[in-house]
Amino acid sequence: MTLILDYEAGNLASVKRACAHVGMAAEYCADPDQLRRAERVIFPGVGAAGSAMQSLRARGLDEALREVINSGTPVLGICLGMQVSLTHSEENDTATLDLIPGVVRRFAFDQPDLKVPHMGWNEVRIVQEHPVLADIQPGDEFYFVHSYFPKPQDSKAVLAVTDYEGDFTCAIGKDNYIGTQFHPEKSAQVGLRLLANFATWNGQC
Amino acid sequence: MLSKRVIACLDVRNGNLAKSVKFVDTKDIGDPVAKAREYYLDGLDELVFYDITASSDKRNIMLDVVEAVASEVFIPLSVGGGVRSVADATDLRLAGAEKINVNSAAVQRPELINECAEAIGNQNIVLSMDVLRTEVSAALPSGYQIVINGGRTNTGRDALAWALEGEQRGAGELVVNSIDADGTKDGYELTLTAMIARAVRIPVIASGGAGKPEHLYQVLTEGGADAALVASMVHYGDYTVGELKRYLHDRGLKIRLG
Numbered sequence: 001m002t003l004i005l006d007y008e009a010g011n012l013a014s015v016k017r018a019c020a021h022v023g024m025a026a027e028y029c030a031d032p033d034q035l036r037r038a039e040r041v042i043f044p045g046v047g048a049a050g051s052a053m054q055s056l057r058a059r060g061l062d063e064a065l066r067e068v069i070n071s072g073t074p075v076l077g078i079c080l081g082m083q084v085s086l087t088h089s090e091e092n093d094t095a096t097l098d099l100i101p102g103v104v105r106r107f108a109f110d111q112p113d114l115k116v117p118h119m120g121w122n123e124v125r126i127v128q129e130h131p132v133l134a135d136i137q138p139g140d141e142f143y144f145v146h147s148y149f150p151k152p153q154d155s156k157a158v159l160a161v162t163d164y165e166g167d168f169t170c171a172i173g174k175d176n177y178i179g180t181q182f183h184p185e186k187s188a189q190v191g192l193r194l195l196a197n198f199a200t201w202n203g204q205c
Numbered sequence: 206m207l208s209k210r211v212i213a214c215l216d217v218r219n220g221n222l223a224k225s226v227k228f229v230d231t232k233d234i235g236d237p238v239a240k241a242r243e244y245y246l247d248g249l250d251e252l253v254f255y256d257i258t259a260s261s262d263k264r265n266i267m268l269d270v271v272e273a274v275a276s277e278v279f280i281p282l283s284v285g286g287g288v289r290s291v292a293d294a295t296d297l298r299l300a301g302a303e304k305i306n307v308n309s310a311a312v313q314r315p316e317l318i319n320e321c322a323e324a325i326g327n328q329n330i331v332l333s334m335d336v337l338r339t340e341v342s343a344a345l346p347s348g349y350q351i352v353i354n355g356g357r358t359n360t361g362r363d364a365l366a367w368a369l370e371g372e373q374r375g376a377g378e379l380v381v382n383s384i385d386a387d388g389t390k391d392g393y394e395l396t397l398t399a400m401i402a403r404a405v406r407i408p409v410i411a412s413g414g415a416g417k418p419e420h421l422y423q424v425l426t427e428g429g430a431d432a433a434l435v436a437s438m439v440h441y442g443d444y445t446v447g448e449l450k451r452y453l454h455d456r457g458l459k460i461r462l463g
Contacts, residue, residue: 013301017276047326115406117328117377120431121208121250121461141208141461143281145328163206186281186303188245188463 002199003029003038005065005081008046008055015044015078018185022192024199032064040198041068043179045080049104049148050092052084062097069099074203075177076132082172082179083150091148100174102152111165117147118164124171124182126160130205132178132197133159133171140190142182144170149181176203208461209425210250210432211450212410213439215240217286218257220266222440235440238273244439245278247446248463252278253306253380253434256286257355268300275301285333289317291324298325306380308333309353312360312367315374322375331410332376336364336397337384349397356384368401379405380434382412388437390416393424402429410434418444418452425458 002019004012006028019026019042026042029035043065046052056062069075077085084096089104096104107116121141126133149168152158159178160171170181178198184191215237216223222237241252252274256267264287271284284297285306294305305325311317311332321330335356341348349364368379381401383394393414402409411430415421421433438444447463454460 013299014275014279014303017301018279021277021279115408115431118207119328119378119408120210122206139462145281186279188248188280192279 001038002026002040002042003035005035005041005043005061006030007059007061008052012044012046015042015185018192018195019199022196022199024195030059030061032060035061035064036067038068038073040074040201041065041076042198043075043077043081043085045078045082047080048091049080049084049089049094049096052080053094053096056084056097066097066099069177072176072203074198074201076198077177077179078185079146079181079183082181083148085172085177085179086150086152089148099177100150100152100157100172100179101154102150102157102172104148104150106148107164114165117145118149119145121187122162122164122182124160124162125167126171128156128159128173130159130171130173130178131201132173132194134197135193136190142170142180142184142187142191144182146181150179173205175205206459207431208250208459209430209453210410211421211446211453211460212251212253212283212432212434213240213244213249213446214253214255214412214434214436215440216255216257216436217267217270220270223257237270240440241274241278244446245280248450248461249280249446250461251281251283251432253283253285254302255306256284258287268296271297271300271302283331285331288321291320294321294325294330298329304329304331304378306331306333308335311371312351312353312362315370318371318374318376322377326377327375328377330376331378331380332368332371333380333382334364334367334371335382335384336394338394338397347400349400352384356387364397365400365404368405372405372407376407378408378410380410380412381430382434383414386414387412389414390438392416392420393428393430393433395423395428398424398428398430402431408432416443418449421449422453422456422458425453
């Protein structure tokens with residue numbers, strides 16, 4: 001069973017529906033003990049970094065998530081769920097989970113023509129092969145909606161990049177953890193392919 | 206580089222697809238779920254449902270439509286029409302809508318934009334504005350005014366001022382719908398769209414008047430729009446979504462080809 005981390009009572013139905021569509025049985029989970037027993041975990045994004053971290057801590061889900069990741073369980077972070085895996089976020093100046101060393105930055109305000117949030121479809125360029133990103137072709141586009149992006153310290157954690165007046169990291173990974181800035185559950189057929197890949201991934205790269 | 210989006214708008218009345226000309230004379234033209242599926246499989250970037258159901262006791266039908274579409278269409282889904290409160294927005298979100306469109310109710314009570322932005326996030330709240338060309342005056346310096354109730358009521362509110370106020374109150378996107386152009390198939394209102402797109406820093410979706418692929422190209426270039434909304438030109442089978450996107454791509458625009 002895949003557990004969808006429900007840490008802020010947010011609207012996670014679109015993630016669950018997309019899982020169902022690719023044949024991945026999934027349930028919501030807000031309980032740390034249940035989370036520790038997960039076969040695989042999806043960590044979706046709801047709200048802002050500050051309140052997300054507060055909710056995770058209040059429910060003891062931050063520690064449970066750390067244990068789950070250390071135990072080798074495949075984990076997929078989406079959007080904010082990916083961003084809080086780094087060390088620090090500029091959003092609400094928040095200390096985050098520090099699973100992947102690095103920071104989360106806001107898109108530059110000093111480019112007057114750059115619309116923020118970055119919202120819409122954009123190309124994902126894979127820079128490091130990964131089982132969950134298998135079958136994604138050059139030119140394939142995914143749906144984004146975000147104002148902040150991840151900047152991992154170690155370039156080995158960068159799996160894919162996207163150009164928005166310059167390249168930013170749009171997928172990160174380390175061992176059994178992978179995170180995407182884009183929303184596979186809203187990215188039509190290529191997004192469903194990514195979720196199907198995750199459904200069968202054993203956590204090895 | 207971000208792609209320009211092609212968005213299809215489905216007007217739904219009592220659970221059926223409807224299309225109006227200049228907002229009157231609506232006729233039912235089919236099953237919204239089947240249409241949504243067809244456009245999705247043809248590469249549509251985003252879908253908007255607009256509930257034009259008159260009687261409030263039939264509004265729950267819309268939630269069923271949204272839920273049915275959300276379980277098989279995996280692109281952003283936006284829903285509007287009659288959203289008056291955070292509770293309305295939340296119901297639609299739980300049914301599967303990602304973005305919520307507010308229109309008349311926001312004109313009557315602008316705080317609705319702030320409340321929804323706070324509750325569901327700026328990026329999920331779309332301010333949809335129906336705009337009518339008018340004489341330039343001290344009260345209407347842009348030469349365009351906001352109309353509500355499906356285009357039947359003039360508000361005396363300046364369109365450009367309202368767009369800026371909507372952005373400032375937390376709307377994440379604007380739909381600029383020209384009542385003058387709506388249903389004419391003569392092309393989008395380029396002057397209006399460009400004026401608003403230049404003034405705000407949130408994405409602008411142009412609406413009303415599309416009849417030919419060339420019209421989409423014009424509004425996405427000259428009109429400065431981030432997305433073009435289409436309705437009758439695809440609903441009646443004059444063009445397919447795939448054809449429109451291929452055309453725009455071949456004209457040199459950055460477009461997602463599915």
